[in-house]
Amino acid sequence: MVTPDSNCFNCPAHNSANLVKLGIDMSNFDYVVALAGNPNTGKSTVFNALTGLKQHTGNWPGKTVGRAEGAFQFGDKRYKIVDLPGTYSLLSTSTDEEIARDFILFGQPDVTIIVVDASRLERNLNLALQVLEITDRAVLCLNLIDEAKRHHIQVDDRLLSKNLGIPVIPTAARQNVGIQDLLKNIHAVATGEYICKPYRMRSEIKNVSHAVEDLNKELEAKFPNLANTRWIALRLLEGDQRVIDAVRSGEIGNLTPVETENS
Amino acid sequence: MNDVEEIIQKANKYRWEIGENLHDAILESIYTDAARIADKTVTRQGGKQKFDWDRWIDKLVTGRWTGFPIMFLLLVIVFWLTISGANVPSAMIASLLVDTIHPLLKDGANFLHFPWWLSGVLIDGAYLALAWVISVMLPPMAIFFPLFTLLEDFGYLPRVAFNMDNLYRRVGAHGKQALTMSMGFGCNAAGVIAARIIDSPRERIIAIITNNFSLCNGRWPTQILIATIFIGGAVPSFLAGVTSAAAVMIVAVLGVLFSLIVSWALSRSVLKGEASAFSLELPPYRPPRFLQTLYTSLIDRTIMVLWRAVVFAAPAGVAIWLVANVTINNVSIAEYFINWTDPYAMILGLNGVIILAYIIAIPANEIVIPTVLMLTVLTTKATGLGAGAGVMFEMESVNDTAALLHAGGWSVLTGINLMLFSLLHNPCSTTIYTIYKETKSMKWTLISTFLPIVMGIVLCFFVAQFWQLFA
Numbered sequence: 001m002v003t004p005d006s007n008c009f010n011c012p013a014h015n016s017a018n019l020v021k022l023g024i025d026m027s028n029f030d031y032v033v034a035l036a037g038n039p040n041t042g043k044s045t046v047f048n049a050l051t052g053l054k055q056h057t058g059n060w061p062g063k064t065v066g067r068a069e070g071a072f073q074f075g076d077k078r079y080k081i082v083d084l085p086g087t088y089s090l091l092s093t094s095t096d097e098e099i100a101r102d103f104i105l106f107g108q109p110d111v112t113i114i115v116v117d118a119s120r121l122e123r124n125l126n127l128a129l130q131v132l133e134i135t136d137r138a139v140l141c142l143n144l145i146d147e148a149k150r151h152h153i154q155v156d157d158r159l160l161s162k163n164l165g166i167p168v169i170p171t172a173a174r175q176n177v178g179i180q181d182l183l184k185n186i187h188a189v190a191t192g193e194y195i196c197k198p199y200r201m202r203s204e205i206k207n208v209s210h211a212v213e214d215l216n217k218e219l220e221a222k223f224p225n226l227a228n229t230r231w232i233a234l235r236l237l238e239g240d241q242r243v244i245d246a247v248r249s250g251e252i253g254n255l256t257p258v259e260t261e262n263s
Numbered sequence: 264m265n266d267v268e269e270i271i272q273k274a275n276k277y278r279w280e281i282g283e284n285l286h287d288a289i290l291e292s293i294y295t296d297a298a299r300i301a302d303k304t305v306t307r308q309g310g311k312q313k314f315d316w317d318r319w320i321d322k323l324v325t326g327r328w329t330g331f332p333i334m335f336l337l338l339v340i341v342f343w344l345t346i347s348g349a350n351v352p353s354a355m356i357a358s359l360l361v362d363t364i365h366p367l368l369k370d371g372a373n374f375l376h377f378p379w380w381l382s383g384v385l386i387d388g389a390y391l392a393l394a395w396v397i398s399v400m401l402p403p404m405a406i407f408f409p410l411f412t413l414l415e416d417f418g419y420l421p422r423v424a425f426n427m428d429n430l431y432r433r434v435g436a437h438g439k440q441a442l443t444m445s446m447g448f449g450c451n452a453a454g455v456i457a458a459r460i461i462d463s464p465r466e467r468i469i470a471i472i473t474n475n476f477s478l479c480n481g482r483w484p485t486q487i488l489i490a491t492i493f494i495g496g497a498v499p500s501f502l503a504g505v506t507s508a509a510a511v512m513i514v515a516v517l518g519v520l521f522s523l524i525v526s527w528a529l530s531r532s533v534l535k536g537e538a539s540a541f542s543l544e545l546p547p548y549r550p551p552r553f554l555q556t557l558y559t560s561l562i563d564r565t566i567m568v569l570w571r572a573v574v575f576a577a578p579a580g581v582a583i584w585l586v587a588n589v590t591i592n593n594v595s596i597a598e599y600f601i602n603w604t605d606p607y608a609m610i611l612g613l614n615g616v617i618i619l620a621y622i623i624a625i626p627a628n629e630i631v632i633p634t635v636l637m638l639t640v641l642t643t644k645a646t647g648l649g650a651g652a653g654v655m656f657e658m659e660s661v662n663d664t665a666a667l668l669h670a671g672g673w674s675v676l677t678g679i680n681l682m683l684f685s686l687l688h689n690p691c692s693t694t695i696y697t698i699y700k701e702t703k704s705m706k707w708t709l710i711s712t713f714l715p716i717v718m719g720i721v722l723c724f725f726v727a728q729f730w731q732l733f734a
Contacts, residue, residue, distance in 0.1 A: 040546040089293075091286070095462050119547070122301035126293050147547065152308040160304040174552065201296055208285060211277040218270050236274035238285055244271055 019183060020073035021052025029071060029080040031190040034107065036100055036131055037115030038124050039086030042143045044068070045173040046115055047083040050183070074183050077190065082109070088123075090130045091238075102242065104134050106251070110190045112138045113182070118148035118155050118170065128164070132198040133231040138166045139185050146172040165197035200230065211237060223253045317548055324419070325545075330426045335512060337419075341410050343508040346487050349402040356401065360394035383588060384581050392580025395633040396572045399484050404565045407480065411449065412560040416551035420445055425545060427519075434523050435530030437466035440473070444522060447477030448515075451694040454479075455701055465536045469526050471698055472711045475690045476522040478515050481572065481628035485685045486511045488632055492665045493678030510682075518686050521718070571693065575627035582623055583634055597638055611720060612680040612727030614672065621684070626692045631685065636664065639671040676730045680723045687719030 037043045047053065051070030068083040084103055085096040104112055112135050116124035121142075131138060142157055161168035167185040171178030188194035215233035223229065232252065235243040246252045278285075323329050368390060372382035414420065423445055428438030439461050447454030454474040461467040478486060487507070494510040495503035530536065586597040601615035608614045620634035668677075689712045690698070699708040 089290075091289070121305050122297055125297035125301055129293055129297055147549065154306045154308060156304045156306070160300070163300050163303065199296075199300075201292055208277075208281055208288065211281060215270065215274055215277070218266075218273070222266060222270065233274070234289060236271065237278055237281065238289070239275075239278055244274075247267060248271060250267070 019050075019180075021050070022071035022073055022078070029078040031077060031079045031110040032107070033079050033081040033186060033190070034104055034109035034112045035081060035083045035115060036104065036112055036127070037086055037141075037143075038088055038117065038120075038127055041086065041115045041117040041124065042173050043083055043086060043115045046113070046141060046143065046171070046179075046182075047081065049173050049176055049179045050081055074187050077187065079186070079190070082107070087127065089127060090134070098242070101134075104131060105243075106246070109135070110137060111186050113141050113186065114138055115141045115143050118142045118145045119151050119153050121155055129199065129201065132164065132166070133200065134228055136196055136198055136227050137189050138196060138198065139182065139189055140164060140166055140168040141173075141182055142168055142170045143173055145170045146175065146177070164199045167194060167196075208237065219247075226252065320548060321422070321545060324422045325425050330422075334423060334426060335516070337414070338515065339505075339508050339512050341407065341414075342487075342511050343504060344410065345403050345407045345483070346491070346508055346511075347504050348406045349487075352402040352405075353398050356398035357394070360398055361391065365391065365394065380588075384584055388580040388582075388584030389577040390580070392576040392583065392630060392633065393573055396576040396627075396629050397569065399632070400480075400572055400629055401565070401569060403483060403487070404480060404569065405561060407483065408449065408560040408565050409557050412556045413551045413553070416549065416556050418546050418548045421545050430523060431526065434527035435536070436469045436473075436526040437461045437463065440466070440470040440522075440526070443470045443474060444477050444519065447474045447479060449480055451475055451477065451479045451690055452697040455694060455697045458701065463536075465530075465534050468702060468707055469529050469534055471702060472529065472707065472714065473522040473525050475694065475711065475715050476518040476525070476686070478518055478686060479628065479691075479694075481691065482631075482685050483511075484629065485631050486514055486682055488664070489678050489682050489685075490514075492668065493673075493675050496665060497675065514682050514686055517683075521687070525714070525718075572627055572629045575692075576630050579623055579626060579630050579634075583637060586619075586623070587637065601638065610727065611684075611723040612676045612730060613684060613723060614677065616671070617677075617681055617684070621688060625689070628685075628691050635681075636667065639667055676727060676734070680726055683726065684719045684723055687715050687722060689713070689716050 035043050035047055047068065047070060050072050052072070053068075053070045069080065070083075071078065071080050073079070082103060084100040087094075087097045087100050090097055090101040090104070103109070112131055114128045114131050116128060128140060140160070142155060142160070145155070148155065155170070157168045157170050167189065169178055169182045169185055171182055173179065185194065189196060212230065212233050215236060216230050219226065219229040219232055226232065232243060232247065236247065243252075324333050365386070368386045369382065372386055377385075420442060424438060424441035427441035427444075431438050431440050440458075442460065443454050443457045445454075446457040451474050454477060455471050458467050458470040458474065461470055490507040490510040491503070495507035498506045586600070587595050589596050591599070597619060600619050603615070604618045605615035608618050616635055616638040619638060620631050623634050624631045689695070695708060695712055698711050699705070702708060
């Protein structure tokens with residue numbers, strides 16, 4: 001959460017003056033931002049808060065079909081933002097999960113915002129951890145903190161940030177609380193000011209460590225630029241056809257980290 | 264590329280050794296990690312377990328015995344508020360647009376020496392159609408949509424889906440169809456698009472075909488007006504409002520029943536298959552944000568739907584004026600058609616006016632009632648109403664409308680069958696186009712279009728025969 005910002009940049013007045021909601025004007029963007037999360041955590045509300053668009057929001061899961069796109073400008077950078085359908089996991093058991101997974105893996109967003117419901121953190125972290133297996137650059141949007149407070153639930157956002165290795169920002173998007181902070185951190189991750197050290201799975205997966213390690217080693221040797229070889233290895237073991245095809249065609253190898261592009 | 268192939272082969276070999284439970288093992292490891300992190304960072308304050316409102320409300324609204332009655336009650340309340348709240352502003356808008364502005368426009372046209380047919384087509388046709396659609400549709404929509412959106416924002420829709428899920432699954436359709444059906448109550452085209460949330464193509468097509476059985480907002484005014492005249496008029500006046508609201512609710516529930524029956528028939532015949540399982544999370548209740556809901560439902564839904572109606576109403580107004588004023592041997596085209604279809608329509612308990620009105624109103628259901636009224640005036644040669652032949656008009660009160668319809672030979676049967684036919688007829692042109700875009704199939708588009716008409720004709724026929732037998 002600590003970023004080497006100038007005092008000006010930290011000042012809320014400066015920042016709100018700096019957010020330009022571009023709606024659907026998506027020309028010449030500098031960064032692509034993906035919005036992932038469980039159903040009904042307020043992704044579309046965050047999307048609206050950032051873009052000024054009026055995606056219909058509703059209190060029921062599965063409301064966003066397909067994906068919506070919009071844009072905003074913060075500082076001197078233009079961002080394109082993609083609202084992915086809400087899913088509980090990325091293990092591609094349904095079309096929704098596949099759309100979300102494919103975009104995060106192959107669409108290579110510069111930043112993935114993971115929107116979670118603060119009052120249901122444990123369940124929501126399942127998806128967050130899977131996103132962090134795939135991508136290095138993410139921001140956790142700890143949404144609905146007002147509701148969590150109402151239910152007397154407190155989340156230690158600093159400790160969570162330390163554990164996950166990515167910025168964690170408490171927000172109440174419906175009331176526009178924390179959106180400035182969220183923007184600042186998206187900016188920091190996109191520009192490389194904040195280097196994420198994403199949490200990677202630690203718990204042993206029964207009976208397969210040997211196979212995973214073996215494949216992992218081979219994949220690392222073949223695709224030295226790839227950051228998520230362990231995850232790819234698991235997908236291969238599970239027989240995920242889309243990933244197998246991508247490995248076979250070499251598409252996977254082109255998914256190099258984008259850090260070098262930014263000064 | 265060879266070493267890549269080797270890696271894949273190796274993975275395939277390992278997969279055989281590991282067996283089938285890898286997926287579960289991965290999930291287990293994710294869950295363990297997530298639980299550990301959540302455990303460290305989340306604290307719950309105070310042991311005092313406050314009364315859990317969410318659980319209490321859920322028990323009530325999804326309860327086995329209470330779920331459906333509460334659903335019906337909410338529907339009646341929403342309709343009643345819409346019916347009783349919309350009358351006054353409707354009359355005000357109508358008196359402004361029709362009684363005040365229309366004569367001014369006519370005078371203006373005369374002053375500019377418009378030929379009679381031009382001022383007829385533009386002012387008595389297009390303008391009056393617009394004025395009627397706005398005055399009849401805007402007030403109910405401005406009440407209905409915010410109420411519906413408030414319920415949605417509160418979190419009630421998933422509970423409806425939860426209640427209905429079992430029914431839809433039993434007829435071989437997807438439980439999420441309950442959600443697309445609810446969207447259809449606003450607009451069928453929106454409901455058809457919402458069917459994208461259903462993954463299985465088979466169940467999605469069922470949801471698309473049956474969406475038309477949800478009364479859309481273009482049909483609410485027809486239902487409400489006819490119910491007020493023929494059902495509300497048959498009971499003591501202090502019960503009229505509630506009875507009409509209940510009648511409208513019965514037609515709406517009948518629509519849901521038809522959607523279940525048709526889903527059942529489709530999934531047993533041309534769209535055979537098992538219902539697929541899905542998980543539905545009941546989201547927490549959230550206090551709705553009144554002002555924001557009001558704003559977005561007015562801008563996003565009300566204005567958008569109204570705009571569509573306006574776009575379709577203007578050309579339809581022109582068409583109505585033309586069929587009523589273009590004459591062959593001094594008899595208008597409309598009269599020819601009405602006299603020709605009347606005998607057939609009578610068998611269905613309808614009349615030729617209604618048939619012609621529905622043909623003219625294919626682009627938008629909203630203009631059925633104004634067309635019916637205009638054509639009735641024409642055929643009964645009623646005088647002193649409206650502004651002359653072929654002019655759509657707004658009458659001073661529901662009583663005038665009732666008197667006119669009775670004079671045109673309407674009975675309670677005509678009213679009931681018009682309500683049924685309004686429920687069971689082809690979708691509007693926008694919905695038909697949307698169905699084609701979503702299914703990319705001419706076959707399903709045609710089935711979705713004609714199935715409801717056939718059902719409507721059959722149902723009206725039987726109702727009319729039974730009615731004439733016993734009444």
